[in-house]
Amino acid sequence: MSPEQTAAALDAIPQPLVLIGADMRIAAMNARASELFRVAGIGRHYATVLRNPAVLDAIDAVLKGDRPGTARFYTGDSREGTWRVSAIPVRGDGGMMLSFEDVTDVEHAGQMRRDFVTNVSHELKTPLTALLGFIETLRGPAREDAAARDRFLEIMEKEAARMNRLVSDLLSLSRVETTERLRPTEKLSLREIAGTVVNAVRPMADAADVVLRLETEEGLETSAFDVMGDPDQLQQIVLNLVENAIKYGASGGEVTIRLSLREREAVFRGPGVQLDVIDKGEGFDPIHIPRLTERFYRVDTHRSREQGGTGLGLAIVKHIVSRHRGRFRIESAPGEGATFTILLPAA
Amino acid sequence: MSPEQTAAALDAIPQPLVLIGADMRIAAMNARASELFRVAGIGRHYATVLRNPAVLDAIDAVLKGDRPGTARFYTGDSREGTWRVSAIPVRGDGGMMLSFEDVTDVEHAGQMRRDFVTNVSHELKTPLTALLGFIETLRGPAREDAAARDRFLEIMEKEAARMNRLVSDLLSLSRVETTERLRPTEKLSLREIAGTVVNAVRPMADAADVVLRLETEEGLETSAFDVMGDPDQLQQIVLNLVENAIKYGASGGEVTIRLSLREREAVFRGPGVQLDVIDKGEGFDPIHIPRLTERFYRVDTHRSREQGGTGLGLAIVKHIVSRHRGRFRIESAPGEGATFTILLPAA
Ligand SMILES: Nc1ncnc2c1ncn2[C@@H]1O[C@H](COP(=O)(O)OP(=O)(O)OP(=O)(O)O)[C@@H](O)[C@H]1O
Ligand SMILES: Nc1ncnc2c1ncn2[C@@H]1O[C@H](COP(=O)(O)OP(=O)(O)OP(=O)(O)O)[C@@H](O)[C@H]1O
Ligand SMILES: [Mg+2]
Ligand SMILES: [Mg+2]
Numbered sequence: 149m150s151p152e153q154t155a156a157a158l159d160a161i162p163q164p165l166v167l168i169g170a171d172m173r174i175a176a177m178n179a180r181a182s183e184l185f186r187v188a189g190i191g192r193h194y195a196t197v198l199r200n201p202a203v204l205d206a207i208d209a210v211l212k213g214d215r216p217g218t219a220r221f222y223t224g225d226s227r228e229g230t231w232r233v234s235a236i237p238v239r240g241d242g243g244m245m246l247s248f249e250d251v252t253d254v255e256h257a258g259q260m261r262r263d264f265v266t267n268v269s270h271e272l273k274t275p276l277t278a279l280l281g282f283i284e285t286l287r288g289p290a291r292e293d294a295a296a297r298d299r300f301l302e303i304m305e306k307e308a309a310r311m312n313r314l315v316s317d318l319l320s321l322s323r324v325e326t327t328e329r330l331r332p333t334e335k336l337s338l339r340e341i342a343g344t345v346v347n348a349v350r351p352m353a354d355a356a357d358v359v360l361r362l363e364t365e366e367g368l369e370t371s372a373f374d375v376m377g378d379p380d381q382l383q384q385i386v387l388n389l390v391e392n393a394i395k396y397g398a399s400g401g402e403v404t405i406r407l408s409l410r411e412r413e414a415v416f417r418g419p420g421v422q423l424d425v426i427d428k429g430e431g432f433d434p435i436h437i438p439r440l441t442e443r444f445y446r447v448d449t450h451r452s453r454e455q456g457g458t459g460l461g462l463a464i465v466k467h468i469v470s471r472h473r474g475r476f477r478i479e480s481a482p483g484e485g486a487t488f489t490i491l492l493p494a495a
Numbered sequence: 496m497s498p499e500q501t502a503a504a505l506d507a508i509p510q511p512l513v514l515i516g517a518d519m520r521i522a523a524m525n526a527r528a529s530e531l532f533r534v535a536g537i538g539r540h541y542a543t544v545l546r547n548p549a550v551l552d553a554i555d556a557v558l559k560g561d562r563p564g565t566a567r568f569y570t571g572d573s574r575e576g577t578w579r580v581s582a583i584p585v586r587g588d589g590g591m592m593l594s595f596e597d598v599t600d601v602e603h604a605g606q607m608r609r610d611f612v613t614n615v616s617h618e619l620k621t622p623l624t625a626l627l628g629f630i631e632t633l634r635g636p637a638r639e640d641a642a643a644r645d646r647f648l649e650i651m652e653k654e655a656a657r658m659n660r661l662v663s664d665l666l667s668l669s670r671v672e673t674t675e676r677l678r679p680t681e682k683l684s685l686r687e688i689a690g691t692v693v694n695a696v697r698p699m700a701d702a703a704d705v706v707l708r709l710e711t712e713e714g715l716e717t718s719a720f721d722v723m724g725d726p727d728q729l730q731q732i733v734l735n736l737v738e739n740a741i742k743y744g745a746s747g748g749e750v751t752i753r754l755s756l757r758e759r760e761a762v763f764r765g766p767g768v769q770l771d772v773i774d775k776g777e778g779f780d781p782i783h784i785p786r787l788t789e790r791f792y793r794v795d796t797h798r799s800r801e802q803g804g805t806g807l808g809l810a811i812v813k814h815i816v817s818r819h820r821g822r823f824r825i826e827s828a829p830g831e832g833a834t835f836t837i838l839l840p841a842a
Contacts, residue, residue, distance in 0.1 A: 153588065154501055157514055157523075160583040160592035167504055176504075236507040241500065245507035254601060258672075261608050265669040268615070269662045276659045279626070283652045287645070298634070305630045312623045315616045322612040325605070 163247050164231075168194050168207070170242030184231075184248060203246070206235040210244050220251065230255050267444045271314055271458065275307040310456045317460040321443070324381065324467040332378040332472060335495045338421050339364060339373040342405050345386040349394065358394050359402040365409065373407055373421050374495040381468045388461040389425040389488045395455045397429025400485050410491070415475055419494040428485040437478045441466040465490075510594050511578075515541050515554070517589030531578075531595060550593070553582040557591050567598065577602050614791045618661055618805065622654040657803045664807040668790070671728065671814040679725040679819060682842045685768050686711060686720040689752050692733040696741065705741050706749040712756065720754055720768050721842040728815045735808040736772040736835045742802045744776025747832050757838070762822055766841040775832040784825045788813040812837075 155176055158165050164181035168174055174189045174197055182188045189197030198204065202221035220232045229252040237244045282300045290296040346362050353360045364373075375382075386405070393403040404426040413420030432447045439445045444459040446452040452459060465488075469476040472492050480486035502523055505512050511528035515521055521536045521544060529535045536544030545551065549568035567579045576599040584591045629647045637643040693709050700707045711720075722729075733752070740750040753771040760767030779794045786792045791806040793799040799806060812835075816823040819839050827833035 153585075154504070156586040156588055157501070157592055160585045161508070161510075161512065161594050162581055162583065162596075163508075163510065163594070165508065234509055236509065238500075238507045239503040241503055245504055247508050247510070249509075254604070257601070257604055257608075261604075261611075262669045262673055264608075265665050269666045269669075272619075272658070272662045276655060276662065279655045280652070280659065283648055283655060287648050287652070301630055301634050305627070305634070308623060308626045308630060311619070312627065315619045315623065318612050319616045322609045322616075326609055 163249060165248070166194070166198065166246040167238070168243045168246065175243060181246075181248070198246075203233050206233050207244065207246070210235045210237055264443065268314075268318065271444065272311060274453075275311050278307055279304055306456065310453075310458065313456065314458040314460070317458050317464065320384070321460060321464050321467065324464060324471065327378070328467060328471045330471070332376050332381075334377060334379060335374050336377050336379055336382070337370045337373045338375055338377075338382065338423055338492065339370045339407050341379070341382050342386055342407060342423065345383060345390055346405060348387070349390050352391070353394050353403065356394050356398040357401065358398050360390075360394075361402065361404045363404060363406045365407070368409070372409060375421050375472070375492040376495045377472055377492070378468075381471070385465045385468050385490065386423065386425075388465050389490075392461060392488070393425050393427040393429075393486070395457070396451075397427025397431075397485060399430055400428025403427045409494070413491065413493075415491070416473075416493045420491050421494050423490045423492075425488045426485065427487075431480040431482050431484045431486045433482055434480060437480070440478060441476070510596060512595070513541070513545065513593040514585070515590045515593065522590065528593075528595070545593075550580050553580050554591070554593070557582045557584055611790065615661075615665065618791065619658060622658050625654055626651055653803065657800070657805065660803065661805040661807070664805050664811065667731065668807060668811050668814065671811060671818065674725070675814060675818045677818075679723050679728075681724060681726060682721050683724050683726055683729070684717045684720045685722055685724075685729065685770055685839065686717045686754050688726070688729050689733055689754060689770060692730060692737055693752060695734070696737050699738070700741050700750065703741050703745040704748065705745050707737075707741075708749065708751045710751060710753045712754070715756070719756060722768050722819070722839040723842045724819055724839070725815075728818070732812045732815050732837065733770065733772075735812050736837075739808060739835070740772050740774040740776070740833070742804070743798075744774025744778075744832060746777055747775025750774045756841070760838065760840075762838070763820075763840040767838050768841050770837045770839075772835045773832065774834075778827040778829050778831045778833045780829055781827060784827070787825060788823070 155178070158167075158176055158178035159180075161178060162180065164184045165176075165178045166174060166181050167176040172195075173191055173193055177188065177190055177197075185198060187197055194207065195204065198207075200221050220230060222230055229250055232249045232251045233246055234249075235244050235246050282304050286297060286300055290300070342362060346360055350360060390403065390405060397403060404424070406424040406426065408422045408424075410420040410422055412418070436445075436447050440447075441462045443463045446457065446459045449459075466476055469490055469492075474490060474492040477489040477491070478486070479489070502525070505514075505523055505525035506527075508525060509527070511531045512523075512525045513521060513528050514523040519542075520538055520540055524535065524537055524544075532544060534544055541554065542551065545554075547568050549566035553566040567577060569577050576597055579596045579598050580593055581596075582591050582593050629651050633644060633647060637647070689709055693707055697707060737750065737752060744750060751771070751773040753773065755769045755771075757767040757769055759765070783792075783794050787794075788809045790810045793804065793806045796806075813823055816837055816839075821837060821839040824836040824838070825833070826836070
């Protein structure tokens with residue numbers, strides 16, 4: 149192989165690679181390595197090119213003992229990341245190969261799990277403390293106070309029910325994640341699912357004085373809105389969106405569920421089925437949009453808690469839509485209501 | 496570079512790599528790739544060597560469109576694993592490079608997180624359902640029944656307190672994990688910590704009719720048991736072990752906390768401080784030992800729950816000991832009590 153061929157071969161490996169010769173000069177360096185170190189250093193002494201202390205330590209380890217050396221280091225550039233470098237001597241050559249593995253995501257996953265535990269714990273701490281306080285009062289000071297008892301038990305029920313919902317939501321989130329790589333195989337009509345949900349939430353809408361409307365493009369059959377889906381999961385996303393619209397958009401007095409077809413949807417390279425859930429309530433600053441689908445994120449935590457919310461509803465929606473290879477969009481502005489849009493590939 | 500040099504360079508890259516030439520024959524294949532596919536296939540047509548459908552699909556993608564193709568596949572050999580393969584065309588050559596990334600650990604981490612959520616949820620579901628049931632009964636059928644009320648409120652308090660402990664334990668587990676890579680920097684005496692814990696649990700031991708004994712080798716000063724540690728964390732491990740001994744070993748009537756020095760501890764290549772927590776209770780089948788430090792694992796789930804246990808105590812102990820570069824050992828046999836041993840490097 150010519151040096152050009154070797155260089156081309158190394159460029160076709162996704163990891164950054166640096167080959168150091170026996171003369172301690174850089175014999176080869178692929179495109180990704182040049183990107184990572186922002187320099188194309190072929191022919192130069194390695195120490196003038198790779199200035200990172202952790203990388204130099206790994207090289208030293210090999211130079212001292214002929215044993216592979218590894219280290220991890222951070223890059224502080226635009227795309228901040230954590231890399232694991234390993235230096236391995238090249239057989240019969242006196243030089244060594246440095247390869248760099250991007251472990252940013254792995255480290256991030258560990259951090260996310262810890263954040264998750266912290267969030268869940270804090271979500272539970274508050275209602276549990278309240279419950280314990282009420283129980284103590286009912287066993288002591290308010291032991292003979294029937295009126296206080298009724299009031300307390302009512303609040304306790306609300307708190308316990310919310311915790312129960314939190315736990316169910318956590319379980320369904322975890323179930324959705326487990327199925328995320330499996331493509332759903334059932335053909336079903338999004339129109340029909342919307343109809344079922346509308347019937348189910350009618351009492352909730354009435355209680356909140358909200359008029360529910362289900363709009364479908366004229367002259368289309370139910371089957372025009374067929375998608376490949378998991379019936380329980382699709383029902384859950386529509387339910388979560390409509391419940392949100394009623395809970396947070398009640399002041400607008402109406403919530404519309406609109407179904408339409410997109411003949412040629414660029415993102416799918418084919419037709420799509422669209423479902424919008426539109427309310428005329430207070431809306432929110434669009435600054436929140438990118439974070440709304442994070443677990444436990446709320447625009448107004450206090451208000452969401454009061455409504456029995458757990459902050460997991462939209463995270464579940466996002467995962468289900470992603471499992472269905474769909475798209476999820478949010479639009480809102482203060483005082484102008486909010487529109488939540490789901491777009492799925494037509495079956 | 497000679498073909499030998501290229502081969503040696505590829506062998507010094509930790510990922511399995513296969514270079515396919517324009518003639519669709521394997522031009523190079525490093526040692527790890529030969530290991531993965533159990534064949535050294537240089538010179539042969541790729542399809543006779545790489546028989547995995549996902550790998551062949553990735554190659555096809557490149558052949559059809561000159562675009563990188565990726566796929567993931569499982570290997571069913573001794574060391575079962577999941578790999579992500581990417582096929583990238585080699586510039587100006589007509590061939591392509593296949594590189595394989597081991598994503599087993601990443602997938603495993605995801606699975607562990609989901610198992611964790613499922614476990615936590617189930618741990619919470621039971622007491623929450625009980626709580627909701629009691630609240631409902633107190634608001635309805637037992638509304639005027641003072642005796643039932645007292646009884647129910649007592650159980651409710653126990654359940655709520657246990658959930659509260661679960662949440663605190665989850666938080667401390669997550670905190671310990673966060674600090675796991677940081678070496679503790681404070682010098683403190685394990686003897687002193689054991690003394691503090693013994694005083695704190697004395698009332699619990701008395702209530703269980705258990706005699707608590709703290710034994711130290713004769714003639715040694717408190718500072719002989721100095722270790723580098725985090726005071727809160729070390730206190731927590733001793734507390735967890737002593738509480739377990741009292742809770743599950745009460746029938747033995749005594750619990751001994753024994754401190755000793757190991758002059759030359761092989762695992763540390765230096766002196767160690769040892770703490771044993773010994774009970775004479777019922778013990779357990781050693782078959783459980785490897786799993787006892789798993790989260791939520793219990794020998795007898797029902798009994799642990801009754802005692803207010805969450806099954807996280809020993810998992811916390813294990814993580815704290817590991818952060819302190821120590822060793823944790825368990826010994827037991829049915830009817831012969833149990834001994835839990837912590838060994839830390841002496842300061
Ligand atoms: N239609 C809406 N109008 C205004 N704010 C909304 C609307 N829908 C959602 N939000 C905001 O987004 C937040 C996140 O919604 P999400 O459904 O994830 O959680 P939640 O409703 O608080 O709890 P859960 O759905 O789990 O019971 C809500 O707390 C609320 O602040
Ligand atoms: N000294 C002991 N004798 C017998 N069994 C024990 C002893 N210590 C622990 N176990 C068993 O090991 C299990 C795990 O202990 P661990 O401390 O992790 O959880 P727990 O005590 O059930 O709950 P927690 O400590 O979180 O309140 C216990 O449930 C019990 O079955
Ligand atoms: Mg919601
Ligand atoms: Mg315990």
